[in-house]
Amino acid sequence: MPEHHVFDRALYRRRLSAALDAGYPDFLLARCVADLDERLSAVLRRFERAIDLGTPLPLAEPVLQARANDPLRMAEVPDTDAALVGDLEALPFAAESLDLAASLLALHAVNDLPGALIQIKRALRPDGLFIACLLGGQSLTELRQSLLAAEVEVAGGASPRVAPFADLRDLGGLLQRAGFALPVIDSESVTVRYGDMFGLLRDLRAMGWANALTERSRKPLRRGVLLRAAELYAERFADPDGRLRATFEIVWLSGWAPHESQQKPLRPGSAKARLADALGVAEIGTGDKAGGEKP
Numbered sequence: 001m002p003e004h005h006v007f008d009r010a011l012y013r014r015r016l017s018a019a020l021d022a023g024y025p026d027f028l029l030a031r032c033v034a035d036l037d038e039r040l041s042a043v044l045r046r047f048e049r050a051i052d053l054g055t056p057l058p059l060a061e062p063v064l065q066a067r068a069n070d071p072l073r074m075a076e077v078p079d080t081d082a083a084l085v086g087d088l089e090a091l092p093f094a095a096e097s098l099d100l101a102a103s104l105l106a107l108h109a110v111n112d113l114p115g116a117l118i119q120i121k122r123a124l125r126p127d128g129l130f131i132a133c134l135l136g137g138q139s140l141t142e143l144r145q146s147l148l149a150a151e152v153e154v155a156g157g158a159s160p161r162v163a164p165f166a167d168l169r170d171l172g173g174l175l176q177r178a179g180f181a182l183p184v185i186d187s188e189s190v191t192v193r194y195g196d197m198f199g200l201l202r203d204l205r206a207m208g209w210a211n212a213l214t215e216r217s218r219k220p221l222r223r224g225v226l227l228r229a230a231e232l233y234a235e236r237f238a239d240p241d242g243r244l245r246a247t248f249e250i251v252w253l254s255g256w257a258p259h260e261s262q263q264k265p266l267r268p269g270s271a272k273a274r275l276a277d278a279l280g281v282a283e284i285g286t287g288d289k290a291g292g293e294k295p
Helices: 009-022 027-040 058-065 113-123 141-155 168-177 197-206 223-236 275-279
Strands: 047-053 068-075 098-104 124-135 181-194 244-256
Touching: 009 197, 027 058, 027 098, 027 124, 027 181, 027 244, 047 058, 047 124, 058 068, 058 098, 098 113, 113 124, 113 168, 141 197, 141 223, 141 244, 168 181, 168 244, 181 197, 197 223, 197 244
Parallel strands: 047 068, 047 098, 098 124
Antiparallel strands: 124 244, 181 244
């Protein structure tokens, strides 16, 4: 585990449990499930044992059932639809016991993402697939900027209010460090529009995504700060019709547990044809300039 914990995981789980009991809004999650279905449709094989890792609602179950003989679901909080309850930072799976591991909108709330990825890779059998989506670094940028500016202006200082989601480039490096083969990473920016900032805050609370940062202020946010943040949000991030934009960057990760059958890059110098020949152009040496002149 890392020495510094960004998230209060116990608080996060309590809030997630309360959100699920109150009726978790699924507008982002349903979109991610549709994307998962499309992405897995390109994999021309059936998996033996699959696991859904921490997806807040059981929406991904039909997708996994269509592609695996033994689909399971691991929830982070007690859930009657889940086969087991576990911690994404301490997975309860033996080495090489899974063929497919999927996770939707859950891994962005762990403290030790590198460790979680290593555990997932360890739990996959050779040629097993990991695929997941999580919130990326541009998520909620409008809210982050508005709260920061308002708190500095009104209170003379600021406390962290919005989680520091991982950067796209950093996530690609983490996949490689965890030992995944053929890693792929891409992102999509999803814009959700609201009548005011408070509608966004209600949705975030309803998904259990209220501030659970370890270094958060324990004092309630002052009313004056909230009202000023709402004004700044409307001034800076309104569309022509007056509705406010909220960005959710959905980052998709995928990688395979290494296996000898997988495609491997060619060794340097092993190519049997020149790229210049394939493109029908003249080859320029490293000491030449275009046009045939020497430097």
